[in-house]
Amino acid sequence: MAETTGEGPEGAPFFNKDRIKNSPEEEAKLERKHFWRIIDAFRLYRVNVQEQVKRAERQFLSLPKHHQDLLPDVLSNLARISQCADHNQDIMQAIIHNSLHMFENIEYGEREDPRKLRPSSTFDMDKLKSTIKQFVRDWSETGRKERETCYKPIIQEIQKIFPSDQCDVSKVSVLIPGAGLGRLAWEIARLGYICQGNEWSFFMLFSSNFVLNRCENVNSLTLYPWIHQFSNNKKSSDQTRPITFPDVNPQSLPLDADFSMVAGDFVEVYRDPDSWDCVATCFFIDTAHNVIEYVETIWKILKPGGVWINLGPLLYHFENMADELSVELSYEDIRTAIVNYGFHIEVEKESVQTTYTENDHSMLRYIYDCVFFVARKPADVYCNGREEEDDHLQSTPPAAKSPRREGTDTMT
Known part of the structure; x- marks a missing residue:
């Protein structure tokens, strides 16, 4: 949607989260323009690295x-980097090869002038390079340790709450907002749960x-x-170190x-109320302009109980971005x-x-000290986040038991 800045009602500022309502035709045009901008970033990857x-x-x-x-050895190493970029470009081309028809209900058609590539912004190219590293995290053996610390605690908690020996997991629905390249959602589906990943990028x-x-x-x-x-490279060869993927066959899910x-x-x-048994968020809630909007949405779409x-951490994505609404809590x-x-x-x-x-060979590494929690929407009658009072029924719902506060050692 088109974005606006300036002054809102009664002098309140408009931010990019406050958007102009365009006609369906204009919305489609803007969406198509954004689509092709990202396609161009994939196509221009090699040019950017060669520069x-x-x-x-x-x-x-x-x-x-x-x-x-x-x-x-410096020039030969730079030549090797250029060769690696050529190889990466082959993968980028394969990724976008079928992108025109990947969405069931949207067609982006042909670009106005297919011979003209628009130069990619530094922002878009950084996003693409970050996406390449997502293949390491989600679909390589190199990323196994990271998945063990990020995904395994979530999966174990799902299995604890919805054990396969006590319930029909094929009827338990799990939503993964901010699913990235889909490994967490895939792992949950592999265990027999209904699982849907949601992604915006x-x-x-x-x-x-x-x-x-x-x-x-x-x-x-x-x-x-x-x-x-x-x-921060200890060895020149660290910069050109390869990873292979996928470490499993993504199409090996059970037929059902x-x-x-x-x-x-x-x-x-996601607006349908009482629709999901579980919502699992991993490195996601800090992508919000307003985190409370996420809390509100999750409350709404969760079934009672x-x-x-x-x-995840709280590295707010829109912090210090001009004209972007960002409430850092x-x-x-x-x-x-x-x-x-x-x-x-x-x-x-x-x-x-x-x-x-x-990058486990880098001289600089970031460690996130994350928060992990399980929050339950009460199973009894409620209204707008508050349990409705019933003078004739004062039973305590199972969800109201004292929080289970665990130690501070890392879960694996």
Whole structure:
């Protein structure tokens, strides 16, 4: 949708979350323009990396000759980076090859001038390079440790709440907003649960469509995800280190598996009340302009007695972005809002240390000290986040038991 800035009613500022309502035709035009912008980023990936390489070559060749002579391998390593970019470009082309028809209800048609590629912004190219690292996290053996710390606690909690020996898991519905390349949702579906991943980013949607629907042979494809990192390399070879994917066959789900991916903005797509048994969010809630809007949506779509499982930090995506609505709340504030809305927190762990698309050979690593919690929507009658009072029935719902606060050691 078109975005606006300026002054709102009574002098209140408009931010990009406050959007002009356009005609369906204008909406379709804007969506098509965005679609092709992302396609162009994939197509121009190699050009962007080659520009980086050429710049590095120029910088090196500007050194005094006797300094260059002390570094005999620099130019050959840069040539290797360029070769790796060529290979990555082949994967980028494969990803977008079937993208025109990947959505069931939308056709983006042909671009106005297929011969003209629009230059990609630094923002879009950074997004694409970040997406390449998502293949490491979700679909490579290298990312196994990261998945163990991020995904396994969520999966174990789902199995604990909905055990296969006590309920028909094929009737338990689990929603994964911000599903990325789909590995967490895929793992849950593999266990027999109904699972749907939701994703908004075209970068992620194109890539997840490729790996989930076009990749069958285990470790048959190669990417070089670290060639964009020119700093903090212990060895030159670390920069051109490959990963293979997928580490499993994504199409090996049981024939009766109920697994799907849905494109769109979480708060706009999911509006049907009392629809899901479980909503699981992993590194997701800080993508909100307004986290409370996520809390509100999750409350609405959960069935009575349903659970919200969350793991992640609070690295707000829109912080310090001009004209973007962004309310940066502490976990303490968010927890208060969750409880005030009516959720009962059953499990809470305030120190789960993990990484995100980590380069385990880098001299610089980020460790996220994440919050993990399970919050239940009460199973009894409620209204607008408050239980309706009944003088004749004062029983305590199972969800209202004391929170289970676990230790601070990392879950694996």
